[in-house]
Amino acid sequence: MMRRTAWRWAGGHRSLRRPRCPRAAAVLAVVAGAVLCAAGVLPSGSAVAAGTPGGSAYDFAHGDRDVAGARSTTDAAPLEPGRTYRSSITQGAKLSYRLELDDVTTTAYVPVTLVPPANATVTASDGIRVSLQDADGAPCSYASARIGAGLSPRPVTALGMRETGKTLCQKPGSYYLLVERLDATGSGNAASSGAWDLELAPVVEPRPEKAGATEAPEVWNSASPEALAGEPERRGGGAGFATARGLEQGVWQTGIEPGQTLFYKVPVDWGQQLYATAELGSSSSDGGYVNGALDLAVHNPVRGHVDDVARGYTGSQTTATISPLPPVEYRNRYAVAEDVRGMRFAGFYYLVVHLSAKTADTFGKGPYGLTLRVRVSGSAHPGPGYAGRAAQHKLFEVTRQDRQAAAAGAAGESVGGDPAMKAVAVAGLGTGTALLILLGVWAVVARRRAGAQIRVSAQKPTA
Structure with missing residues (x-):
């Protein structure tokens, strides 16, 4: 590591x-x-990974703590909600980490981001599997994330959860996060078989002050709006969740190179809907095809996967559009569909754009023009009102400072109220x-x- x-x-x-x-x-x-x-001059918790061109840095959160995963739950190192951690995992390994959780008053989220090296050989099924279990071994949740059809090493994130109101996992005490690296047999070079970096960012969500509806909304506006028009503004992306660049509604443009992953964040309040489209510009080279070349994904404020779409590339311009997502509501968590369930709280929603490294072999090294069209519609309304404070300050709300940060294009996970992050926000200036x-x-x-x-x-x- x-x-x-x-x-x-x-x-x-x-x-x-x-x-x-x-x-x-x-x-x-x-x-x-x-x-x-x-x-971008100084190193800040970076690792050589598939985050940016030429295998430069994936940006880990400032102040990440190093933690080693254990082969047995007996030796599992503790994770504290509200902090971020850096670890690593070898090929085919299964690692354990421990959390101490209270009773049913809080929901716990543990996102795990796998960061393959830029020169790793990967298959579509390579990735990560995450589960959270109680002290008796009962599973609270399962989730996985895979590289996908682009066959390009990139950061992928899976989320472990302990939710309130369920039959299992409601007792206070020790819970264990199990992280498994998924590798296709026989695929890989030295970079593939070596240790890959992990970032873990556990948080807890307090219960609402008052009980509300426990059924997901059945009706919401699922029609696609007209595409935003207008002259695009330039805004480069970050190289990790920790340095995601703020965006507000509008048309944004930058360059992206094969193998690069760009991270953006958009404040979406209670009652609002997020729409996002990524357009990859045409190439000067003709002929050929790259499967799953352009990938656009949406992650919620705890980095949980909401939805994603991948598009092939023939050298002509192509567009990846996220299907209409529901308005942000607390009771979305009771839905069956993942894209509805993920829109469960207000805060920064992440847009993650990746261009397959294989694009360079067919159409050249680039950079390629990338246009993002972001729309946030609907009137904001007050949230459910939480009984306690989240482990990360103001994580589940949109503040005036958050909107200012998005307008300025500031980088960082939280700007409001944090002098250090306000200093970093000068990037937008x-x-x-x-x-x-x-x-x-x-x-x-x-x-x-x-x-x-x-x-x-x-x-x-x-x-």
Whole structure:
């Protein structure tokens, strides 16, 4: 497993002269670090994976904790809801992790993202299987995620759950997350048979303050709206859930290279519907076909899979459109269909776009033009009202700061109320604007420091 490397100001050299204004220098270093991280200059928990062109980094969450999966539940390491973890899994392995959960007052979610190396040989059935079990071995949930028809290594996510109101898994105590890597027999090279990275992000959802309907809505607007028109705005994507770029309703454009996966996030409030379309531009090369070349997926605020669609590519423009999703409602969780069940709470919904690495063999290395059309319709209304706070602050609601972050194209899982993430949000302003802010902070702090020194000198007794 690759480890996060420490970063030091000025390349880590300690021989530089001590600045005259250490406080100003410290602030400058912090702000500069945020700016450079936002611009993609600094490493931030990255791993060589199928996330971005040329096998560059999949962005793990800042502050991920390393955790080793155990071969037996007896030795399973604990996971704390509200934190993110980084682990790894070898070919054919089954690993266990442990959570301590209360009684039926909370629903627990444990998304697990598998990150294959960019040079791994994969089949459509390769991927990950996740289950959550109670102390007696009774299964609470099963889920799996596979590479798919594009035959291209990419991050895939499966979700383990312990839900309230079920027959099983309602007792407090130890629960075990079982993670199994799925590999087709005989497929693979050194990268395929080695350890692949995992990211785990457990969270809990409190129960509602008041009991509500326990049946899924039977009627909702399932008609496809007219496609959004207008001049597209440029907005690059992130390389992981942790650095997903914010989007609001509109038409957005960027470039995507074969093997690249782009992550975006859209705030969707209670009562609102999300519509999304990804358009891959035409190629200058003619002839040929790549199966499942363009993949567009929707994940909910706990990274749970909602829906996805894949389209083949012949060199002519092609479009992947998510089928109309229901309005976000708490009682959607009681539905049978996964795409309805997944729209169960307000918050950031993730759009994940992947272009198969095999596109390069037939049509060239690119980049290829990518256009996203995102619509959020419907009037927002108050949510069910939770009896307690979620493990991640404001995870199941849409705040004013969330909407501002989406408009600015900020990266990060949560901006509202978090000063560190607000610093990272300068990515949406552009690097030049961010550097001007940095210089302004330096000037203000330096002036204050100088003024303080003058006041101290004035108070000293004269000889």
